[in-house]
Amino acid sequence: MSLMTRTYLVETYGCQMNVHDSERIAGLLDEAGYIPVIEGNQADIVVFNTCAVRENADNKLYGNLSFLAPIKKKNPGMQIAVGGCLAQKDRSIILKKAPYVDVVFGTHNVGSLPVLLERARIEEEAQIEILESLEHFPSTLPARRFSAFTSWVSISVGCNNTCTFCIVPTLRGVEKDRQPADILTEMRALVEQGVIEITLLGQNVNAYGVEFGDRGAFANLLREAGKIDGLERVRFMSPHPRDFTDDVIEAMAQTPNVMPHLHMPLQSGSDSILQSMRRSYRTDKYLGILERVRAAMPEAMITTDIIVGFPGETEEDFQATLDLTTKAQFAAAYTYKYSIRPGTPAGEMPNQVDHNIVGERYTRLHEHQQKISLAVNQSAIGSVHRALVSEVEGRRDEAQARMTGKTEDFRLVHFSADTDARPGDIVDVKITEASAHYLLADAISVARTRGGDAHQARTAPASTTLGMPKVRA
Ligand code: SF4
Numbered sequence: 001m002s003l004m005t006r007t008y009l010v011e012t013y014g015c016q017m018n019v020h021d022s023e024r025i026a027g028l029l030d031e032a033g034y035i036p037v038i039e040g041n042q043a044d045i046v047v048f049n050t051c052a053v054r055e056n057a058d059n060k061l062y063g064n065l066s067f068l069a070p071i072k073k074k075n076p077g078m079q080i081a082v083g084g085c086l087a088q089k090d091r092s093i094i095l096k097k098a099p100y101v102d103v104v105f106g107t108h109n110v111g112s113l114p115v116l117l118e119r120a121r122i123e124e125e126a127q128i129e130i131l132e133s134l135e136h137f138p139s140t141l142p143a144r145r146f147s148a149f150t151s152w153v154s155i156s157v158g159c160n161n162t163c164t165f166c167i168v169p170t171l172r173g174v175e176k177d178r179q180p181a182d183i184l185t186e187m188r189a190l191v192e193q194g195v196i197e198i199t200l201l202g203q204n205v206n207a208y209g210v211e212f213g214d215r216g217a218f219a220n221l222l223r224e225a226g227k228i229d230g231l232e233r234v235r236f237m238s239p240h241p242r243d244f245t246d247d248v249i250e251a252m253a254q255t256p257n258v259m260p261h262l263h264m265p266l267q268s269g270s271d272s273i274l275q276s277m278r279r280s281y282r283t284d285k286y287l288g289i290l291e292r293v294r295a296a297m298p299e300a301m302i303t304t305d306i307i308v309g310f311p312g313e314t315e316e317d318f319q320a321t322l323d324l325t326t327k328a329q330f331a332a333a334y335t336y337k338y339s340i341r342p343g344t345p346a347g348e349m350p351n352q353v354d355h356n357i358v359g360e361r362y363t364r365l366h367e368h369q370q371k372i373s374l375a376v377n378q379s380a381i382g383s384v385h386r387a388l389v390s391e392v393e394g395r396r397d398e399a400q401a402r403m404t405g406k407t408e409d410f411r412l413v414h415f416s417a418d419t420d421a422r423p424g425d426i427v428d429v430k431i432t433e434a435s436a437h438y439l440l441a442d443a444i445s446v447a448r449t450r451g452g453d454a455h456q457a458r459t460a461p462a463s464t465t466l467g468m469p470k471v472r473a
Contacts, residue, residue, distance in 0.1 A: 008034045009043035013060060014051025016201055016237055017172075018084055020152040022049045024110050025083065027142035032114035036144075042071065045079045045117065050086035052167050052341070061086055065098040072100050079103070079117055083110065088130060088171040089343065095126055106130035107172050111141050133173045134158070139186055147391050149424040150197040151190050155183050155221065159203035160210065161240065163267075164278045164345040165307065165338065168203055175204070177211040180221055188228055196424070196448075197233035197388060198225070205236050206243035219247035226255035232426065232448065233388065233408065234258045238265060242280040244289050253296040260297045261410035264289070265305035266333075269324030270317035273310050276349070283324055290328055301331040301376075301409035308365055309338040309358030311349035318361050322368055331376045331411065332437075333369045337362050370436045377411065377434035384430050385439075386447055387413050391423045403427075407439070415441040425449045 008029045012022040025047055026036065037043035046068060051057040061082065072078045081103035082094050088106040095101055102120040105113055108131040116127040134157055145151055158173040159166075187198055200221070202208055209217025225234045234257050239248075241264060252258045264286075268274050271282045293300055306321060325333060337358050340347045387405030403417045405427065415429040426448040429441035 006034050006044040007037035007041070008045040008047065009037045010047045010049060011064065012049045013057055014049075014053060014085065016152060016199070017154065017157075017203070018049050018051060019146065020154055020201060021084070021107075021110055021138065023143040023145050023152070024138050024141045025049060025113060026144035028111065028114055030144055031142045032117075042075070042078075044075075044077065045081065047081045047083065047113070050082060050084035052085035052089045052171060056339070057086060058090075062097055065101065069098070069100055079120065081105065081113060081117060083107075083113065085167070085171045089167065091130055092128060095128065099126075102126055104128040104130070108132070108134045110138055111136070134176055137176070137178055137182075139178065139182065145195075148194055149388070149391070150199070151195045152199050152201050153183060153186055153190070154178070154201040155205060155208050155218075156202035156211075160207060161204060161242070161280070162278055162345075164276065164349070165310065165341065167341050167344050170343060172203065175202075175207060175211060177208055177217075179212070180217060180224065183221065184224055184228070187225060187231065191228055191230045194424075196231065196426075197235070198231060200225075200234070200236040202236075203238065204240040204243065206239045206245070206248065215245070216247055219245070219251040222248070222251040222255055222258050226257055228257075231257055235261065235410070237263060239263070240265070241286045241289055246292060249289075249292055249296050252293075252300075259408050259410065260300040261303070261408070262293055262300060263303045263305075263410075266324070266328070267305060267307050268310060268313075268317070269306075269321030270313070271320075273313055273317050276312055277307075277310060277346070283320075287324070287327060299409065301411065302328065303332045303410070304328070304330050304334070306333050306335045306365065307338050308335060308362045309353040309355075311338070311346055311353065312351040313338075313353055313361075318365075322365065325365070325369055325372060329372055329376060330369065331409070332373055333365075335362060335365050335369065373436040374434065377436065377439055380411075380431045380439060381434055382431060384428055384444065385409070385411075385413065385441070387415060387427050387429050387441070389421050389423050389425050389427060403443075405429075412438040413441050414438060415443045417443070419443045419446050421446050422449075 010022045010025050012018055048061055050061050079102040082101055083105045085107055087104050094104050103116045105116055109129055112129050116129055120127045156175055156177045158175045159169045160175045205218055267277055267279055269283055274282055385407040387407055389403055389405040401417050402414045404414050407413050421427045425446050428444040428447045430444055431439050431441045433440035
């Protein structure tokens with residue numbers, strides 16, 4: 001079978017950083033002459049881009065690998081590669097557990113995948129290559145983007161924090177910052193290719209600039225992004241309350257294309273739990289930031305991440321988390337049950353909470369937050385928002401006669417399909433109904449089409465989704 005016809009599939013687990021890496025993995029395989037597999041067909045090369053944050057991440061990978069074992073037995077030319085955080089952590093353990101895997105590569109050497117696949121094929125021997133730190137920023141690698149209109153741009157990799165539940169610093173290393181000029185050049189190039197929304201990515205974007213000694217670098221970057229013609233929307237992920245400074249709030253409020261949405265992980269509403277998580281802030285500081293953000297941008301929506309059942313969490317601590325979510329009025333909270341991660345300080349802590357109690361608290365927090373999200377969304381009824389029609393969800397739902405998009409404050413909105421809007425357009429919509437997870441609206445008019453490029457782009461998206469990274473949380 002010639003190299004030219006070999007197909008690939010990228011399976012992605014975990015965070016946006018991994019989704020972005022998977023775009024690079026797909027771009028590298030394209031450049032090496034492989035083609036994306038047609039949905040439903042068996043790929044010649046399957047790449048798992050893994051996550052190591054939560055326990056079930058391991059189970060998912062090894063479960064999928066054992067599913068592929070008999071398929072590979074029947075197709076000896078098939079190749080399996082495992083990359084990402086779990087590969088960086090488990091290394092040769094992966095080959096011990098799944099000796100039919102051909103390549104194991106780490107978070108710092110995504111670029112090596114095509115060479116490692118070729119070497120494994122020619123030498124008929126599994127290849128492992130894991131680097132301890134990043135040599136080159138992955139942003140120079142080719143990418144097959146997930147969307148024609150929205151894109152991720154990483155501004156830093158790694159993290160200097162030491163949250164006791166988190167394995168990321170061990171696997172992605174200390175923080176490395178890209179130069180602002182490189183980031184802005186990539187953003188301008190993306191806008192030229194038709195992108196209208198960019199999300200700036202980093203484990204802790206608020207610490208951006210530490211490496212080159214400029215504490216104000218992130219706020220400046222937001223302001224500079226505001227000067228890029230054609231860039232309608234700028235978002236960022238993830239900020240950290242410890243380093244969240246007022247110049248960022250001012251930059252958000254004073255830069256029209258920076259969207260009024262802040263996803264700021266809280267993790268716990270109890271100061272004693274935040275201390276044992278080593279989060280380096282307390283609830284008063286967290287609430288203070290929210291207050292200043294809302295003073296500067298009353299329309300801003302705030303979302304968060306919360307871990308339930310951290311070692312030592314008492315009913316009182318948990319009640320403090322419930323109380324804080326009531327005060328904070330988050331539009332949404334992504335809640336997680338704490339799970340032990342080997343290699344993290346929290347994994348060694350005594351007072352691990354019984355999993356039944358964790359489950360019960362998780363349900364209580366979920367129900368509590370549902371009510372808050374519903375009330376927050378209901379307060380939008382009657383207001384007008386701008387929805388960016390996204391590719392996948394955005395497609396016209398003939399049965400329901402509606403389309404879907406994301407509002408400027410990052411809420412999902414389903415709206416009447418009685419305009420000629422298409423994916424990539426921005427539509428003015430009037431909110432008519434609300435649920436805890438989405439808004440319903442009447443379309444008013446198409447506020448912005450993507451013009452010439454947009455028309456060309458419309459044909460492209462359909463093809464780019466084939467074989468593209470499937471994201472599994
Ligand atoms: S800030 Fe904490 S939770 Fe986030 S990546 Fe860094 S160590 Fe992990």
